[in-house]
Amino acid sequence: MKDYKKDFVLFFNTIKKLNIPKRAILLILSIMIMSNVLSLAFPLFFGNIINGIVSKSFYTIKMNLLYMFLCFVVSTVLDYKNQKMIIKLSYSVELNIKEELFNSILEMPYSRVYKIDKGRLVNNIESDSTIFSSILFDNMNLVVQTISMIISLIFMVYISPILTLVTIVTFPITFMIYIYSGRMIKSKEIEYTKMHDSFMSFLYESLSGLKSIKIFKVENKWNEMFRKNVMDINEKNIEKFNVQLVTQVIIGVVTFLINNLNIILAIYLIFNGRLSLGMMTAFNEYSDRFKGVLLLLSKLNSKIQQVSVSLRRVGEIVDSESIGKIENVNDKERYNKIEKIEIKNLSHTTQSSIEVFKDTNINFYKNNIYLIKGASGSGKTSLLNILSKLIDEYTGEILINGIELKCYSEENLRNKVSYVTQDHYMFSISIRENISLYRDVPLEDIENICKRLNLHELIINLPNQYDTVINDEGLNFSGGQIQRVCFARAIVSNPDVYLFDEITSAIDQKNIEDVLRIIEEISANAIVLLATHENFKFNVPIIECSVMNKRIETNELNLLQNV
Incomplete structure (x- = not known):
């Protein structure tokens, strides 16, 4: 029972978290109640019409038909208005929750996002988030239905207390059945969501790696994997459906037996003059409404079992603590340029449990280019990820101007440190926006850097020049062009530290020379770390750092310190 209590608490706590206008909720509830109360009068009017037919009272028939018509008109108008309000509010709620989820993912430390299955994140935003709005309106x-049930019960007791007592017996039986089935459905739902997350990741990876799939001609194998994933998901859905189906059959049998017992009792009461035919008809209508709400309440447990799975998954994202929001850097240091980065006794183990650094010590100074070299997997990228604060799982100290890296907020650090990763990504936005990424960068600055990188002529010949949307008009840049755009994105804001990871892997030799000359220029007033396997020829002294044996060794002969 503890699990059920937790699920119910989670269910209602989620409602409290929703930022919804209370007036709109109260108005919708009021209209729903009014409409429902009006509809509850129909069985009584209909019963009176039957009694009027039996007694041949045309006045009774006429007046009750008029009452039914008036109630129908008012109820229909209220339902129409209410449905429009509900649709508008439900879209608003869903948008707010999706926005909160998406923002939580963006604010989450990258080291944590990296560990989460990408298919799950997509499901969190697209599928799990819709649970919030459905919970609200359910x-x-x-x-409303509970109020309807109470009113129906009052009418039932008024018409026949004995028949009412027999009807109520249905509730504890159906409730216990749904308690048991709800537990089974929850376990199936957990398995289903995990399988669906894996399937979404499979689709994401398949589309990202489509080129490799076609190059190595493994389309048939991928089709088989796709079919197996879909079949497994469908099979799990069928298992869940079968539990629901068996439950409905059992409930149907119980309800049938209770209904037949009621009919026998009603006939007995009519024969003994204690119940009229019209009131029997009215009782059956109220009884059906009453049992319908009881069924809804019984199903509530099963629904909560399914919903709680999604609520927990959403809660894990929304309630996660975002590392790096609290800053412990004073105002003076916040705006000072970075002159020096000190690494003291740095140790770091990757997510694959590979120790890449152990008690490493090295300093990086302003006005220098550091060429970070080493074998694949030696820790070059890990070093840049740590310095950019994408990874914060390390021991030791990393001091920026004497202040620990972890004390800097991500916002402050992003203004001072620019990082071009191996994953050169362009978004489906304009070229100008791809370079500025919505930072306050003048178009003139963007054009100037693009001229230096031999991109300007290409861009101005496009339909909308710098406002041309990538992929919107079938526009696809080459790998080298994308790398140069990402390079422009990193340097256009003039940060204090540049971190470059294999930034020339797809660039031709002529453009590489242009990139190197720009790196020489920006290093005159910044710290530049360039991880590469290439032997670049710079026109200025550089500092070569070798990453090996869990250490970083520096060629002291080339060291220039301008501090």
Whole structure:
């Protein structure tokens, strides 16, 4: 029972978290209740019409038909208005939750995002988030239906207390059945969501690696894997559906037996003059409404079991602590240029449990280019990830102007440190926006750097020049062009530290020379770390650092310190 209590608490706590206008909720609830109360009068009017037919009272028939018509008109208008309000509010709620989820993912430390299955993140935003809006309106409907059930019960007791007692017996039986089935459905739901997450990751990887799939001619194998994933997911859905189906059959049998017992009792009461035919008809209508709400309440447990899976998954994202938001850097240091980076006794183990650094010590100074070299997997990229604060799982100290890296907020650090990773990515936005990434960068600065990188002529010949949207008009840049755009993105804001990871792997020799000359220029007032396997020829002295044996060794002969 503890699990059920936790699920119910989670269910209602989620409602409290929703930022929804209370007036809109109250208005919708009020209209729903009014409409429901009006509809509850129909069985009574209909029962009176039957009694009027039996007694041949045309006045009774006429007046009750008029009452039914008036109630129908008012109820229909209220339902129409209410549905429009519900649709508008549900879209608003869903948008707010998706926005909160997406923002939470963006604010989450990269080291944590990296560990989460990408398919799960997509499901969190697209599928799990819709649970919030469905919960809200399910609960609103539940409140209205509960009121309807109470009113129906009052009418039932008024018509026949004995028949009412027999009807109520249905509730504890159906409730216990749904408790048991809810537990089974929850376990199936957990398995289903995990499988669906894996499937979404498979689709993401397949589209990202489509070129490799075609090059190595493994389309058939990928089709087989796709089919197996879909079949496994469908099979798990069928298992869940079968549990629900068996539950419905059992509930149907119980309800059938209770209904037949009610009919026998009703016939007995009519024969003994204690119940009229019209009131029997009215009782059956109220009884159906009453049992329908009881069924809804019984199903609530099963629904919560399914919903709780999504709520927990969403909560893990929204409630996660975002590392790096609290800054412990004083105002003076916050705006000072970075002159020196000190690494003291740095140790770091990757997610694959590979120790790449152990008690490493090295200093990086302003006005220098550091060529970071080493074998694949030696730790070059890990070093840049740590210095950019994408990874914060390390021991030792990293001091920026004497202040620990972890004390800097990500916002402050991003203004001072620019990082071009091996993953050269362009978004489906304009070229200008791809370079500025919505920072306050004048178009003139963007044009100047693009001229230096031999991109300007290409761009101005496009339909909308710098406002041309990537991939929107079938526009695809080459690998080398994308690398140069990403390079322009990094240097256009003039940060204090530049971190470059294999930034010339797809660039031709002529353009490499242009990139190197720009790196020489920016190093005159910054710290530049360039991880590469290439033997570049610079026109200025450089400092070559070798990453090997969990250490970083520096060629002291080339060291220039301008501090």
